[in-house]
Amino acid sequence: MIPYGRQDIDQKDIEAVISALKSDWLTQGPSIPKFEKALADYCGVKHAVAVNSATSALHIACLALGVELGDTVWTSPNSFVASANCAIYCGANVDFVDISLDTGNMCIEALEEKLLHAKLTNTLPKVVIPVHFAGQSCDIRAIGKLAKDYGFYIIEDASHAVGGKFENTPVGRCEYSDICVFSFHPVKIITTMEGGMALTSNETLAEKMMQLRSHGITNDPSKMQSASDGPWYYEQIDLGFNYRMNDVEAALGLSQLSRLDSFVETRNKLVAIYNEKLSTNPTIVPLSLASNIYSSYHLYVVRVDGIDQAQHRYIIESLRAKGIFAHVHYIPIHLQPFYQAKLPQDYALPNAERYYREAITLPLHPKLTPSEISYITDNLITLVDEIASKA
Structure with a gap:
């Protein structure tokens, strides 16, 4: 059977994984920040937050932007359910914008028409999540202009699109968006076995997502409410999740990124x-x-x-x-x-x-x-x- 998609693993990938397995770090180790920096540099963006799936990245992206009960998030119907579920996890409502038949991506005309109606009815979305279907970027510049006109945030669901470009700019640069999300599932362009990444140029959003991916805890004294009891001390300051990528996955991702x-x-x-x-x-x-x-x-x-x-x-x-x-x-x-x-x-x-x-x-x-x-x-x-x- 000719598969519709599959990973491409070479000897360097295998050696990178073996090296990580032989190291002192299997979970939270040095490969993770290296992978984050390498992909951030590739995309020309300031911050990257590695997590265990693109679904997790979408969830913490919504939370970082303050999506909560009573808010509305719009996305494309032509996507995997995670593109919508991430808003439901936050207690928000979900609505959809029809696609262009030619591209499979969110239709800009349909989005603008829906926004005009939503403004009249006071039902504008808090966040719009355009999906770069099959690897092709949406017209993110046009969506970014509408975001400024109507006052919503943008999360690019670029699960399909790492390595793609819009107007000679790498997808993930966040020039017109607040956060961009990639997936590294085995059928995607590069793989970490399972895994995802959230990229942003906003330091506050990056710090929030880093905190949320690891149970909402911090060991940064400037963020703690009490004086530290010692070098082991940490505080939970938010309700976070166990969404961390492990070091073995990051080592594979770093190797794959080179290709x-x-x-x-x-x-x-x-x-x-x-x-x-x-x-x-x-x-x-x-x-x-x-x-x-x-x-x-x-x-x-x-x-x-x-x-x-x-x-x-x-x-x-x-x-x-x-x-x-x-x-x-x-x-x-x-x-x-x-x-x-x-x-x-x-x-x-x-x-x-x-x-x-x-x-x-x-x-x-x-x-x-x-x-x-x-x-x-x-x-x-x-x-x-x-x-x-x-x-």
Whole structure:
């Protein structure tokens, strides 16, 4: 079976992990701040906070921005549920902004229209979480302008997009946002086995997230309420969590980071091969990419224009039967039963729902070969032509 995504581990990665395992530090050690600094430097941002998952990073990002009961957070429906759940963890309400069918990202026009209505009804969001779907940055500059106009914070969910760029600027620089979050799950661009990172240029937000990732405790005398009892002393000054990354994971991440650019370059070359081979069939539509964006291509997604739910399932099941692990990213979050129970009965996001009926994720990872792409595209085109002939 050709997987839709997989990690790429080399001998240097293995040696980095072994070295960490042989060291005196397995949990909180020197690899963590090294990894944080290296990624912060790569992105050109001041602060990075390593945690055990991107979900944890999203949660503490919301908390650092003061999201609480009664607040509202908006995000994209075209994402994994963590992009919305992080606000629910804080007691906030969640609403969604429809996507652009061409990119799978939050639609700027839909966001602006929703903000205009929310201002009239006094229901503006506290935070907006745009998702850089499949590795392609949203128009974060336009979202940043709207944030200034309407007074909301921005958390970039860039779980897919480490190594990507917006207007020649690395995703993660936080030029137009308050916090940016990356994921290092094994199918992502680089991996720490499990893990995530929250980046920010705001020192206060960084300190808050560092505190929240480790039970809300501090050993900084300037933050304590009482005089220290001795060098062992610490105080819990907030309700935090055990969201820490361990040193073995950070060592792997630091090693993987050295190959980030080559991973992204390889993914872009593979996508070019995909696009060329699929260009012969106008019904198969890859996600479009704006000229000012360099995608890290965590995923390669196409839409089969005009197919229905049964045809969508037939194509994916047929590809899997041929050893091609086609997948779907994502089931729109607002269609999940948990969220349907919280939203009005007639709630609809037409683009996200059409996208879900037509989208197919095809395999993409650095070890994928051109001959495998030919096999995948030949089978997909044959299936699409078969459906068209029966129409």
